[in-house]
Amino acid sequence: MTATAPKVAAVVLSYKPDAGIIGNIDELAKQAERVYVVNNSPDDSATADVLAPLTRRDSVVVLDQAGNVGVAAGFNSGMRQALADGFDYVWIFDQDSTVSDGMLTALLTAFEQPGAPVAIAGPALRAEETGHLYDGESSSGIRDQVALISSGALFAREALDEIGLHDERLFIDYVDHDISLRARRSGFRIVKVYDTVLDHRFGASVPSTFLGRRIYLSNYSPMRHYYMTRNRVIMVRRYGLGRWFWEDAAYAAKSWIKVVLCEKDRNRKIGAALRGAAEGLRFRQVATRVD
Structure with a gap:
């Protein structure tokens, strides 16, 4: 019997994005079955103009928030919807991160590793502004980590059912540390797949x-x-x-x-x-x- 392919949804957190977000979402939609775009700036007219083309994409759903609810609550909104819609994995992104070809396939292999179950798998990180890998990101294979940054992280439903979602009281920073460390405390593994790379920007670099x-x-x-x-x-x-x-x-x-x-x-x-x-x-x- 042929195993059923896992259902994967992506979540992109958006706050006053520029037009580049559309290209990032289009690339992401080539790999994920559905993309939920969490709009944390629903009252901003420029944001409405940027996100307008997404209404014509069947595989993209825009989730308007009440305002800027923060990173934790924003990611949770998209993740909660993906889980309610029956997806097996949720893949989360900042608006300015660019996915590479074959990344999802590479990340999914991490969940087939023997031993303790994997809760979160993430890619290696490359600085968008320089084109160089960040310090400590030059390696190969799949290696255990203490924590992963949010952008590019692929979460297993099995783990989220046990540990819950992000702590919304943190609002923004260390949201990713908290859920990673909480997963490890519950016996799950956190891993990085060094053979796939995400272009990412930290702050207004x-x-x-x-x-x-x-x-x-x-x-x-x-x-x-x-x-x-x-x-x-x-x-x-x-x-x-x-x-x-x-x-x-x-x-x-x-x-x-x-x-x-x-x-x-x-x-x-x-x-x-x-x-x-x-x-x-x-x-x-x-x-x-x-x-």
């Missing part, structure tokens, strides 16, 4: 020069620094100082060196981070499950 060396600045807003710091503290309180923390601390240290030495508005960003740290310490850790 722009080139700059420091000590004669070309660097790229994320230029996150003070509000993003608030959430990054608040949620980093929350993650430490939830999961302790494990491997995830030291990997993240190395990334955060490099980012803050760029903020302090190279970026504009550094005083506001530092102040926002300090407020975030204080709020993270006050954050009420209650056991919640989002389905």
Whole structure:
């Protein structure tokens, strides 16, 4: 008897996108059976114009939100709809990530690995602005990870049925860390498939020069620094100082060196981070499950 091919839906989170999102969605629709576009800027006229062509695509469904509900709630809206519509896997993306040919097939092979079941599989990451793989992304095969970024991550329904969806109280940053670490705590594996690559951009990345060396600045807003710091503290309180923390601390240290030495508005960003740290310490850790 021939095994039934798994049903896969994609979810693309959209907030005031440019026209490039249409090409990304068209490429994604070649691999996923359906694409749910979560519109987090429903009252923005420019967004309506950009997304208008999608209404003519049978395989694409636009899900307008009440406003900017955040990354966690936005992804959950699309994932919840995909699960309700009977899909076996949900594949989630930021609006500015570009899928490569054959990526879905490569990611699905990860779920056939022996041993503990895989909850989430993701691709290697390449910087869209440079065309180079990010640090630590040059490898091959399928390897276990502590956590994966959201964009490009393929989730198994089996795992989501057990661990639930994203923690919407986090709103944006460390949403991906939380669901990855929660899955691992429940006995699932998190893996990266290095033989397929996603072009991705972190923040409003722009080139700059420091000590004669070309660097790229994320230029996150003070509000993003608030959430990054608040949620980093929350993650430490939830999961302790494990491997995830030291990997993240190395990334955060490099980012803050760029903020302090190279970026504009550094005083506001530092102040926002300090407020975030204080709020993270006050954050009420209650056991919640989002389905």
